[in-house]
Amino acid sequence: MxxxxxxxxxxxxxxxxxxxxAVLIIVMxxxxxxxxxxxxxxxxxxxxxxxxSTGILILMLAAARLTWRFTNPVPRxxxxxxxxxxxxxxxxxxxxxxxxxxxxxxxxxxxxxxGRPVSFYGLFVLPxxxxxxKALGRTLAGAHEWIAYFLIGLIxxxxxxxxxxxxxxxxxxxxxxxxxxxxxxxxxxxxLRADEPPAHFTLVPEKSSLRFVANENGAPVEGQFNHxxxxxxxxxxxxxxxxxxxxxxLASVASANDDMARELPGKDWFDxxxxxxAVFRSVKFHAQPPAPGNPLREYYIDGTLTLHGVSQPVTxxxxxxxxDAQSAVASGTFTxxxxxxxxxxxxxxxxxxxxxxxxxxxxxxxxxxxx
Ligand code: HEM
Ligand code: HEM
Numbered sequence: 001m002x003x004x005x006x007x008x009x010x011x012x013x014x015x016x017x018x019x020x021x022a023v024l025i026i027v028m029x030x031x032x033x034x035x036x037x038x039x040x041x042x043x044x045x046x047x048x049x050x051x052x053s054t055g056i057l058i059l060m061l062a063a064a065r066l067t068w069r070f071t072n073p074v075p076r077x078x079x080x081x082x083x084x085x086x087x088x089x090x091x092x093x094x095x096x097x098x099x100x101x102x103x104x105x106x107x108x109x110x111x112x113x114x115g116r117p118v119s120f121y122g123l124f125v126l127p128x129x130x131x132x133x134k135a136l137g138r139t140l141a142g143a144h145e146w147i148a149y150f151l152i153g154l155i156x157x158x159x160x161x162x163x164x165x166x167x168x169x170x171x172x173x174x175x176x177x178x179x180x181x182x183x184x185x186x187x188x189x190x191x192l193r194a195d196e197p198p199a200h201f202t203l204v205p206e207k208s209s210l211r212f213v214a215n216e217n218g219a220p221v222e223g224q225f226n227h228x229x230x231x232x233x234x235x236x237x238x239x240x241x242x243x244x245x246x247x248x249x250l251a252s253v254a255s256a257n258d259d260m261a262r263e264l265p266g267k268d269w270f271d272x273x274x275x276x277x278a279v280f281r282s283v284k285f286h287a288q289p290p291a292p293g294n295p296l297r298e299y300y301i302d303g304t305l306t307l308h309g310v311s312q313p314v315t316x317x318x319x320x321x322x323x324d325a326q327s328a329v330a331s332g333t334f335t336x337x338x339x340x341x342x343x344x345x346x347x348x349x350x351x352x353x354x355x356x357x358x359x360x361x362x363x364x365x366x367x368x369x370x371x
Pocket of ligand 2: 159178
């Protein structure tokens, strides 16, 4: 699994932040409610000390996590969800982040206002956030308590939404924050394991290829791209939840035809200096009905191709050649009109020597990311 996020998945660092902080925050909420009811004594003081230090640790982790989030792509939610769900997801994530700061800051503030300096696990003492002020202390204690109740409700809603994505929509939103192994072995009862949600696959570049066939004066001329990446969420059981995002480095174009290899990255064709990448984003996978005598599964994918600064819908035919717990291999083709993307400008707009239609052929070998 990548350390960084991709457009479809949270990377390892974001997942470790999420689950470490989720456990710490849930334990802190329970400990906070428990400790305030304890009779006075050394145990109560000890738990208060641990609560405060761990709260400050959460504040530090929240700052590091937010920095990481701003320097990483944030995975997009699957397309086709009701608008209210997009809004709810963004608003609730924003509020969860706000609480990760508001809880420790109000806790630190109420301790400082009450004249009780905060030690970090006995290692060092933090500066006071505010001076001694009984009234402010009471207000901050009230805020600390009410934000805690609000956060408990928010976490319940958030976890319910994650389960809705998993068991009602089967769209892989939970698995992109968990690992396949954790989810399959721990969370899912055995009966549900056969019906797998989409899993994250990463491309094996040395076993994958991306070629195209153009037509020059009636004769096929072939080329290929040597550098491309793909981010894949795939399950044969839930094609409607599958997603692919692929990026092709246009300057990596190569061909046995020297003229073509030299000309294509240039201004008249791809203009790779200005538009270095082509991007394919799937919108929807459709499973084809099984054909008699053909054991391989066939799909067609509606998606958008962005090339030369132009985005156009394309339909990709795909055959799943191999699929198991570790890997998948798929091949396929689609046809594009080069002129629709403005590829071939000036004299090359005329399609009599180099035809408008170009066929793209791919073979993707991918391995499943597990943790
Ligand atoms: C994410 C971090 C935190 C969470 C989830 C959390 C949660 C809680 C909860 C649920 C309570 C019980 C509220 C009540 O019944 O009054 C509480 C009380 C308290 N917390 Fe925190 N807390 C956090 C961080 C901190 C920090 C950083 C400090 C101090 C540095 C702190 C200091 C206190 C104190 C002194 C109380 C007792 C308040 C009172 O007696 O009124 N907390 N906390
Ligand atoms: C208790 C079980 C929990 C489950 C099942 C859960 C599940 C998830 C899932 C699946 C996502 C990814 C959503 C997406 O792909 O857009 C997510 C994101 C998030 N979760 Fe949780 N979560 C839990 C607890 C918590 C807790 C306790 C907190 C913090 C108080 C939290 C804070 C967040 C935040 C802030 C995000 C957004 C991450 C980002 O976009 O950077 N979660 N959670």
